[in-house]
Amino acid sequence: MILWIAHITIIGFFTFIIWVTLGAFKLKPFQQLILSLGILLLVNTTLEDISPLLNTITDFAAGGKKFEMPVQGEITKTYDPPHHHGIDIAIPEGTPIRAQADGKVIKAQWDNIYGQVVIVEYQNGLQALYAHNRDILVKEGYPVVKGTKIAYSGNTGRSTGPHLHYEIRIKGKAVNPFLHIK
Numbered sequence: 340m341i342l343w344i345a346h347i348t349i350i351g352f353f354t355f356i357i358w359v360t361l362g363a364f365k366l367k368p369f370q371q372l373i374l375s376l377g378i379l380l381l382v383n384t385t386l387e388d389i390s391p392l393l394n395t396i397t398d399f400a401a402g403g404k405k406f407e408m409p410v411q412g413e414i415t416k417t418y419d420p421p422h423h424h425g426i427d428i429a430i431p432e433g434t435p436i437r438a439q440a441d442g443k444v445i446k447a448q449w450d451n452i453y454g455q456v457v458i459v460e461y462q463n464g465l466q467a468l469y470a471h472n473r474d475i476l477v478k479e480g481y482p483v484v485k486g487t488k489i490a491y492s493g494n495t496g497r498s499t500g501p502h503l504h505y506e507i508r509i510k511g512k513a514v515n516p517f518l519h520i521k
């Protein structure tokens with residue numbers, strides 16, 4: 340919702356600026372209309388590209404960093420796109436992985452790379468991915484509350500030792516998880 344308001348405000352602002360700027364060129368009305376629409380389309384495409392950033396900003400506006408670390412353990416690999424889209428936290432196999440807030444399970448399945456993987460969608464479209472689990476305890480579509488046990492950690496998929504691979508995604512794109520962790 341907040342993201343929508345931000346988007347519409349920004350698009351409205353750009354539309355106004357484009358219209359006023361083009362007005363200075365004294366174009367024919369239909370030229371001004373077509374040029375405005377073209378530029379707006381460009382701006383909107385750019386907005387899509389920066390939407391993770393936008394979402395982070397609106398997220399801060401909505402109360403800032405919400406999440407605790409998903410589990411306690413040593414961070415053995417940090418966020419380093421395009422090589423690594425999340426963080427690795429070394430934990431013993433069988434450590435409970437719990438929902439970090441209220442939300443909904445949008446993926447709970449096997450993946451050749453992520454192994455037994457769970458993705459939970461929280462507020463503002465923020466998604467968290469928990470990978471390489473031994474056992475998944477939830478199903479797609481399940482609602483969760485903060486603290487719901489969603490998996491037992493493991494060493495499945497492309498993994499070289501027991502750990503949790505943790506990602507935060509916005510609209511399916513991985514972002515720096517530390518922007519959202521206290």
Ligand SMILES: [Zn+2]
Pocket residue numbers: 416423425426427504505
């Ligand atoms: Zn990883």
